[in-house]
Amino acid sequence: MNLSPIKLIVGLGNPGEQYSKTRHNAGFLFLEELCRQIGATLKTDKHCFGRSCKAVIAGQQVRLLAPDTFMNLSGKAVVAATQYYKIDLPEILLVHDELDLDAGIARLKLSGGHGGNNGLRDVIQQTGSKDFARLRIGIGHPGTGRDVSSYVLKRASKDDQAKIEHAIAESLRVIDLIVEGDFAAAMNELHTNLGGNP
Secondary structure, eight states: OBOOOOOEEEEOOOOSGGGTTBGGGHHHHHHHHHHHHHTOOOEEETTTTEEEEEEEETTEEEEEEEESSOGGGHHHHHHHHHHHTTOOGGGEEEEEEETTSOTTOEEEESSOOOTTOHHHHHHHHHHTOOOSEEEEEEOOOOSSGGGHHHHHTSBOOHHHHHHHHHHHHHHHTTHHHHHHTBHHHHHHHHHHHHOSOO
């Protein structure tokens, strides 16, 4: 399963210190750790309503983006980035928190709906397409739908946070394969290493 090489990695989350370690910011946490590993620094980018930078991953130029639009308006930043930097939707990897996966699990997905994630919902609505790659970082589910909003905006327990960070670390081990477009190999390695829910 070889797809287009990835040219834009977008981590979803909410800007501001009060949200910095919440479950909903798993996408930001992923980007921060990726930047730390490769020595990149996100800076304000007026062209795409967020913080971005250029990076070289697997020998390829990749743009990293953390929208400053708040989760519910993530699509605004994604559309602006694709238009300004001339990137097609199949060349995007969207990284987001996933209620339907336990903390400690991460899964790659190539298309599909938003699964209740408002950031993903807005990206689909703004782009008019579901056909882009996603990296889903599991955060677990509170058990009932009415508790979801407060749950995602709170910090995870110490144990769950450690699991989330482990899932991010394992995901970053396959980032070269993802960027190269070798999703079959990336999925096989990531899903095998982390086990858990499909």
